[in-house]
Amino acid sequence: MDIFNKALAEHKKYKGKMEIVSRVPLNNKEDLSTYYSPGVAAVSKHLAKHPDQTNIYTNTHNSVAIVSDGSAVLGLGNIGPEGALPVMEGKAILFKKFANIDGYPIVLNTQDPNEIINIVTAIAPSFGGINLEDISAPNCFYIEDQLKKRLTIHIMHDDQHGTAVVVLAGLINACKVTNRKLQDSKVVLIGAGAAGVAIAKLLYQYAKPNIIAIDSKGVITKKRKNLSPEKLLLSSYSQDNTATDLKGSLKGADIFIGVSKSNLLNKEMIRSMAKDPIIFALANPNPEITPTDAINAGAAVVATGRSDYPNQVNNVLAFPGLFRGALDTQSTINESHKLAAAEAIANIIKSPTKTQIIPSPFDKNVVKVVAAVYKK
Amino acid sequence: MDIFNKALAEHKKYKGKMEIVSRVPLNNKEDLSTYYSPGVAAVSKHLAKHPDQTNIYTNTHNSVAIVSDGSAVLGLGNIGPEGALPVMEGKAILFKKFANIDGYPIVLNTQDPNEIINIVTAIAPSFGGINLEDISAPNCFYIEDQLKKRLTIHIMHDDQHGTAVVVLAGLINACKVTNRKLQDSKVVLIGAGAAGVAIAKLLYQYAKPNIIAIDSKGVITKKRKNLSPEKLLLSSYSQDNTATDLKGSLKGADIFIGVSKSNLLNKEMIRSMAKDPIIFALANPNPEITPTDAINAGAAVVATGRSDYPNQVNNVLAFPGLFRGALDTQSTINESHKLAAAEAIANIIKSPTKTQIIPSPFDKNVVKVVAAVYKK
Numbered sequence: 001m002d003i004f005n006k007a008l009a010e011h012k013k014y015k016g017k018m019e020i021v022s023r024v025p026l027n028n029k030e031d032l033s034t035y036y037s038p039g040v041a042a043v044s045k046h047l048a049k050h051p052d053q054t055n056i057y058t059n060t061h062n063s064v065a066i067v068s069d070g071s072a073v074l075g076l077g078n079i080g081p082e083g084a085l086p087v088m089e090g091k092a093i094l095f096k097k098f099a100n101i102d103g104y105p106i107v108l109n110t111q112d113p114n115e116i117i118n119i120v121t122a123i124a125p126s127f128g129g130i131n132l133e134d135i136s137a138p139n140c141f142y143i144e145d146q147l148k149k150r151l152t153i154h155i156m157h158d159d160q161h162g163t164a165v166v167v168l169a170g171l172i173n174a175c176k177v178t179n180r181k182l183q184d185s186k187v188v189l190i191g192a193g194a195a196g197v198a199i200a201k202l203l204y205q206y207a208k209p210n211i212i213a214i215d216s217k218g219v220i221t222k223k224r225k226n227l228s229p230e231k232l233l234l235s236s237y238s239q240d241n242t243a244t245d246l247k248g249s250l251k252g253a254d255i256f257i258g259v260s261k262s263n264l265l266n267k268e269m270i271r272s273m274a275k276d277p278i279i280f281a282l283a284n285p286n287p288e289i290t291p292t293d294a295i296n297a298g299a300a301v302v303a304t305g306r307s308d309y310p311n312q313v314n315n316v317l318a319f320p321g322l323f324r325g326a327l328d329t330q331s332t333i334n335e336s337h338k339l340a341a342a343e344a345i346a347n348i349i350k351s352p353t354k355t356q357i358i359p360s361p362f363d364k365n366v367v368k369v370v371a372a373v374y375k376k
Numbered sequence: 377m378d379i380f381n382k383a384l385a386e387h388k389k390y391k392g393k394m395e396i397v398s399r400v401p402l403n404n405k406e407d408l409s410t411y412y413s414p415g416v417a418a419v420s421k422h423l424a425k426h427p428d429q430t431n432i433y434t435n436t437h438n439s440v441a442i443v444s445d446g447s448a449v450l451g452l453g454n455i456g457p458e459g460a461l462p463v464m465e466g467k468a469i470l471f472k473k474f475a476n477i478d479g480y481p482i483v484l485n486t487q488d489p490n491e492i493i494n495i496v497t498a499i500a501p502s503f504g505g506i507n508l509e510d511i512s513a514p515n516c517f518y519i520e521d522q523l524k525k526r527l528t529i530h531i532m533h534d535d536q537h538g539t540a541v542v543v544l545a546g547l548i549n550a551c552k553v554t555n556r557k558l559q560d561s562k563v564v565l566i567g568a569g570a571a572g573v574a575i576a577k578l579l580y581q582y583a584k585p586n587i588i589a590i591d592s593k594g595v596i597t598k599k600r601k602n603l604s605p606e607k608l609l610l611s612s613y614s615q616d617n618t619a620t621d622l623k624g625s626l627k628g629a630d631i632f633i634g635v636s637k638s639n640l641l642n643k644e645m646i647r648s649m650a651k652d653p654i655i656f657a658l659a660n661p662n663p664e665i666t667p668t669d670a671i672n673a674g675a676a677v678v679a680t681g682r683s684d685y686p687n688q689v690n691n692v693l694a695f696p697g698l699f700r701g702a703l704d705t706q707s708t709i710n711e712s713h714k715l716a717a718a719e720a721i722a723n724i725i726k727s728p729t730k731t732q733i734i735p736s737p738f739d740k741n742v743v744k745v746v747a748a749v750y751k752k
Binding site: 007008040044046051058080083084086094097102115118122284285305 | 395398413467472479483495500501502690
């Protein structure tokens with residue numbers, strides 16, 4: 001049975017992956033009076049007077065809503081709220097496993113960005129943070145930006161920032177393994193959605209490499225008309241570029257980063273790259289090229305988004321710690337936190353190798369070092 | 377330390393009453409691949425094609441959103457979302473304790489009924505049911521009505537229907553204890569909000585007693601102008617009524633039901649009622665009269681909303697079973713379900729007495745007999 005059939009069977013067996021349980025005793029009338037009526041009235045009155053103290057008396061100190069409109073689920077595209085729900089439940093159990101955070105899966109049957117902003121704003125008092133998930137570009141940029149302006153709790157679109165942090169962490173170590181400097185590297189990035197834009201921005205902030213970004217229309221250059229603000233920014237990251245497509249751009253490139261579709265990359269293209277190229281083929285569930293093919297074509301380091309290959313670039317290395325630290329310090333994440341988180345994740349691997357550039361999600365140091373970036 | 381100070385201290389100690397935990401193993405890469413990426417993609421694809429099957433592959437078969445706008449919290453009035461949150465968390469742990477249902481507390485920072493309808497409609501795919509809670513009248517009637525029209529999942533405003541079911545259950549047995557028939561009784565009901573309206577409607581459906589309903593402006597009669605549709609209905613339930621206030625209405629009455637404010641009822645009024653009157657003083661957290669005073673004035677049976685007196689009229693006798701049965705049978709509640717639930721709760725007490733007209737919330741038969749009403 002392959003992993004997909006196994007997943008279907010297991011999901012059917014468990015009928016949902018999470019449950020809500022009490023942390024207080026509920027064994028007798030005294031308990032009912034203490035944790036529900038009439039006792040809870042005292043807590044309600046207190047919080048009505050001091051609404052900023054919900055994190056002392058309720059679960060908001062530890063809760064995150066995992067919100068998706070189902071418009072860009074994994075690599076499956078716009079499959080709607082029902083299709084998104086098992087992913088959000090998965091995220092909830094990862095939050096608990098890796099950071100002891102209570103994640104509430106909330107899928108929406110609207111994809112109107114202003115409606116989404118209003119809904120998330122309205123439900124925000126219930127939670128300590130909002131993890132936006134699997135929302136397509138460019139709506140995701142606008143939604144996250146507006147929510148950050150409206151709300152004081154931690155807001156993060158994980159497909160952007162979680163991914164970018166882990167990609168940078170992996171690249172830091174992949175550069176060590178291949179003896180190159182990121183700032184001197186030519187990076188070809190295909191896919192200019194949520195993840196692609198955030199990766200390019202973070203890499204550029206970190207080391208200003210030469211980044212050639214490509215979307216479905218080809219290389220993103222200033223010459224193209226009607227570029228979105230995000231793509232206009234990406235176009236400014238490339239130096240001396242004349243190629244117009246992936247194949248042309250890859251000639252002599254040091255690093256390939258794919259956050260696009262399966263099978264976009266072939267062996268010939270890899271052979272045209274610089275010596276010991278780094279291949280991050282991150283399309284989900286199927287990468288731009290298989291690791292076996294990439295290595296056969298000369299790739300020195302290969303990373304994918306999957307847990308069944310070495311070097312899994314998985315958001316789970318970033319989001320649990322980023323939210324754990326934000327909840328504990330009542331902070332919101334900024335650019336320096338993200339850069340520090342990427343370095344902290346990379347530094348966990350003392351001696352990176354071709355097949356180990358990033359730590360395992362099960363390494364308990366990961367959440368600790370990432371959460372600690374808020375304290376610096 | 378009284379119950380209110382104890383509740384404050386305990387809530388501060390636990391910092392929230394619930395948590396979200398995994399029901400699936402998450403111990404290695406194989407588990408990650410099965411319950412998250414890449415395996416979950418198979419489940420997402422399947423649900424995108426078959427959105428009606430979330431209850432087979434996700435937690436919607438067992439989940440209920442507990443939604444409040446904080447406009448009518450307990451007896452405390454409009455105290456906002458933060459004040460409402462500890463009550464909703466309390467409800468979540470009661471759902472789990474009594475019916476093994478996963479309740480998600482969601483408080484809203486809007487009180488606009490149309491916005492609430494849009495928000496609940498948008499988040500509905502995440503859940504198997506919606507428990508509306510502590511939303512003030514008359515908005516609660518409109519919101520529940522519109523949501524029932526828009527959504528196919530089980531919707532219930534517990535302050536209305538949960539309360540009404542338990543009040544009717546208690547009255548059935550209180551009538552047995554005092555040897556009267558509900559259909560021949562004069563009932564004085566004070567408080568014409570969510571609970572009062574629903575109680576009057578259910579009692580009238582059950583036995584057509586003479587019900588005199590009173591709101592803050594006095595007895596509700598057809599002579600009053602600008603009555604809401606709900607209050608107009610209530611006015612049609614009274615026979616031969618000339619009194620205009622609580623004191624006058626209570627003369628010779630068999631049953632007092634208060635869902636209003638503390639200290640509205642005094643001993644003199646009880647003495648003016650029929651022999652062996654039934655007093656349901658349900659204001660929360662402090663009843664319309666203390667049970668001690670009511671009994672001293674001649675009350676035969678006294679019920680309150682509190683767990684620290686005998687005969688607690690507590691919604692927890694109704695909502696867990698009503699939602700358990702609805703989720704298990706994929707039904708929505710109707711009037712005959714509510715009447716059957718009230719009778720089922722009453723019938724658990726084989727030989728009712730003055731101090732035991734309703735079962736304890738900890739009686740495990742309660743949820744079973746209530747959930748079973750959907751199968752009849």
